[in-house]
């Protein structure tokens with residue numbers, strides 16, 4: 001800590017004589033404060049109240065209080081995790097630029113993945129049971145340690161959860177010229193989204209493409225035909241040995257936007273009923289619902305599957321969606337109350353070119369709405385978890 005050692009030598013003047021900028025030339029003199037550590041898999045609040053699923057990809061986000069740092073610069077760090085025994089040290093995935101002159105508020109830190117130090121917890125750390133995390137070290141890359149005092153540890157707990165069992169059926173139809181079936185990328189996006197956003201650590205997935213019982217043009221009754229075909233297929237396959245807790249989902253390609261099948265679940269079961277089937281469209285979103293990646297089959301499918309887990313519509317946007325879920329707790333179909341209590345985190349998927357991103361709780365909407373920028377609210381997350389557990393016991 002050069003600034004702490006106020007050497008008085010022939011080369012150095014006493015520190016009190018130095019101009020302020022020189023005085024602050026060392027890293028910092030007083031302990032850097034942290035605002036908290038958030039342990040997030042899909043969506044979380046600052047108290048870590050959202051259930052954590054054992055084995056699911058987990059990021060610990062540590063927020064440095066910028067005003068406790070003496071001067072602007074890059075900071076990185078290390079946490080220590082323990083499960084009742086010895087501590088294991090884990091370096092952060094990134095560095096953050098901290099500027100006490102531009103003190104970023106915690107709400108904005110939480111909605112920017114580059115504003116927190118992020119730690120990808122290893123699988124031993126996210127097994128079922130309690131986990132303690134504490135900040136063990138902050139430092140400037142290539143430089144010395146910053147004083148951190150003795151920050152309070154954060155305790156969380158991981159619970160076991162059942163897998164999602166799903167069989168996705170691509171329904172190949174004739175558009176008058178050619179057979180149209182969903183490209184592999186749409187299956188991949190749906191599978192990845194469910195793993196990232198649903199309250200699951202694993203997925204029992206299978207997929208096939210079969211000839212559809214319908215042909216173009218697709219219309220309002222297409223999803224009914226698709227679901228009838230799926231129900232018949234499911235019934236045959238379950239009698240020949242498929243796990244009866246498997247959800248069947250039909251994927252119908254939109255033929256380059258020429259043939260869009262509106263998605264639909266057969267019904268919305270009030271009790272655990274994995275035999276309820278659903279179907280949805282697949283295609284390139286081109287901005288549909290704020291989506292600009294390679295497929296909208298992901299969140300669209302997660303919505304229709306949500307119905308098969310008993311989820312209704314929050315009623316947003318008003319006039320565009322029925323408000324069949326009277327209990328949806330957040331305003332405007334968001335994933336958080338207006339104070340931004342909850343923030344989402346999408347861990348991303350490098351295989352699909354999807355970066356890890358923080359999802360502001362008041363800018364993102366629950367997957368059961370018809371609004372843009374969808375993710376799972378804590379309400380939907382918990383409800384689907386409870387239903388998965390109930391179905392698992394069938």
Ligand SMILES: [Zn+2]
Nearest residue numbers: 303304307313
């Ligand atoms: Zn719906």
